Amino acid sequence: MTATANWYEQNGTATGSPAHGAESSISSCLWKSVDDATTSEENAPIEAGENSYTKYNYVKFTGVFNKISDVKFAHTAGSLGDGITLKGKISSTYATPVASGIEGASDISAPINIASGANVLLGTSGPNDTNPASFQTSACYTQYIITQAQVAATATAGNSGTATLTIKYKES
Numbered sequence: 001m002t003a004t005a006n007w008y009e010q011n012g013t014a015t016g017s018p019a020h021g022a023e024s025s026i027s028s029c030l031w032k033s034v035d036d037a038t039t040s041e042e043n044a045p046i047e048a049g050e051n052s053y054t055k056y057n058y059v060k061f062t063g064v065f066n067k068i069s070d071v072k073f074a075h076t077a078g079s080l081g082d083g084i085t086l087k088g089k090i091s092s093t094y095a096t097p098v099a100s101g102i103e104g105a106s107d108i109s110a111p112i113n114i115a116s117g118a119n120v121l122l123g124t125s126g127p128n129d130t131n132p133a134s135f136q137t138s139a140c141y142t143q144y145i146i147t148q149a150q151v152a153a154t155a156t157a158g159n160s161g162t163a164t165l166t167i168k169y170k171e172s
Contacts, residue, residue, distance in 0.1 A: 002063055002064070002065065002171075003061045003062070003063045003064075003065040003068060003171050004061070004062050004063040005059050005060070005061050005167065005169070006025060006059065006060050006062075007025070007026050007027070007029075007057060007058075007059055008023055008024065008025055008026060008057065008058055008059070008060055008127075009023070009024050009026045009029070009037045009055060009056060009057050009058075010022060010023055010024075010056045010058075010094060010127070010144075011024065011035050011036050011037055011056070011097060012035065012036075012096070012097075013096050014094050014095055014096045018092075018093075018094070018126075018128040018129075018130055019093070019094045019095065019128065020094050020126060020127075020128050021056060021094055021096070021097070024037035024038070026057070029055050029057055029147065029165060031046065031052035031053075031055065031080075031147070031148065031149035032044035032045070032046060032052055032053065033045060033046050033047070033050065033052065033053070033099070034053065035053040035096075035097040041159075046149060046151045047151070048083075048151055048152070048153050048154070048155050048157070049151065049152065049153035050099065050151055051099045051100065051101060051148055051149065051150045051151065052099065052148055052149040052150075052151075053097040053098065053099050053148070054095075054097040054098060054099075054102055054146055054147070054148045055097070055146065055147045055148065056094055056097065056127075056144045056145075056146055057144070057145045057146075057147070057165075058127035058141055058142045058143065058144055058145060059141070059142045059167050060139070060140075060141050061122075061136070061139060061140050061141070061169075062139045063139075065171050065172070066137060066172045067135050067136070067137050067170075067171070067172045068122060068135060068136050068140060068169055068170070068171055069134060069135035069136075069169065069170045069172075070134070070135075070168075070169060070170040071119070071120040071121070071122060071142055071167060071168070071169045072114055072115070072117035072118065072119060072120065072167070072168045072169070073088075073090065073117050073118045073120050073142075073145050073165070073166070073167055074108070074111075074112050074113070074114045074116065074117030074118065074165075074166055074168075075088070075108045075109070075110070075111050075112065075163050075164070075165055075166075076111050076112065076113070076114055076117075076164050076165070076166040077111050077163070077164035078111065078161055078162045078163040078164050079109070079111075079161045079163065080109070080149060080160045080161050080162075080163055081155070081156060081160045081161045082155065082156055083151060083152040083154050083155025083156060084109075084149055084150070084151050084152070084155055084160055085107055085109050085149070085150040085152070086107070086108050086109045086147060086148075086149055086150075086163060087101070087102050087105035087106065087107060087108065087147065087148045087149075087150060088102075088105055088106060088108040088118075088145065088146060088147040088148075089102060089104055089105040089106060089118075089146050090118050090119070090120050090121075090143050090144070090145060090146070091143060091144050091146055092121070092123070092127065092128050092129060092130065092132055092143045092144065093128065093144070094127070094128050094144060101148070101150065102146060102147075102148050105146070105148065108147070111163075111164070114166050114168045115168075117166070117168070119134075120142045120143055120145070120167070121133060121134060121142070121143050122134070122135065122136040122140040122141065122142060122143075123136075123140060123141055123143070124136060124138060124139065124140050124141075125141075126141050127141045127142060127143055127144045128144070129141065129143075142167065145165070145167075147165070
């Protein structure tokens with residue numbers, strides 16, 4: 001028995017109740033000046049003094065397992081570079097992505113050990129589940145992992161570095 005964990009992103013106007021965006025499977029999170037999962041960062045650069053659009057990422061757990069629990073999220077390696085701040089927060093609420101600052105977000109620019117990461121709850125109906133819990137016994141989703149790159153006016157021009165965002169969980 002093994003769970004499968006896959007990353008997803010939602011983009012676009014918040015619709016439905018609870019609100020959600022259009023879902024895309026992703027292999028990397030690209031902070032950029034447009035709200036989608038497909039445009040390359042080269043075609044949508046973030047200008048100095050501006051922010052990326054907020055990213056609403058989450059993990060879907062599928063497969064055969066008894067329980068998924070103790071989910072943690074952290075920026076664990078790498079750096080986006082001088083003058084770029086990475087902000088993040090965990091939430092079950094989706095809002096139409098914007099390039100203004102994320103309210104209530106923490107500075108997650110510095111890598112930390114995953115053991116010190118943010119606790120993430122799980123829901124069975126989606127990342128916007130209105131009753132998430134610390135564990136689930138069937139297919140489930142993490143809450144939204146909301147991030148944004150904030151680029152200072154003094155940031156160095158050119159490509160930024162890379163940051164490793166990690167999810168850790170227990171499977172039984």
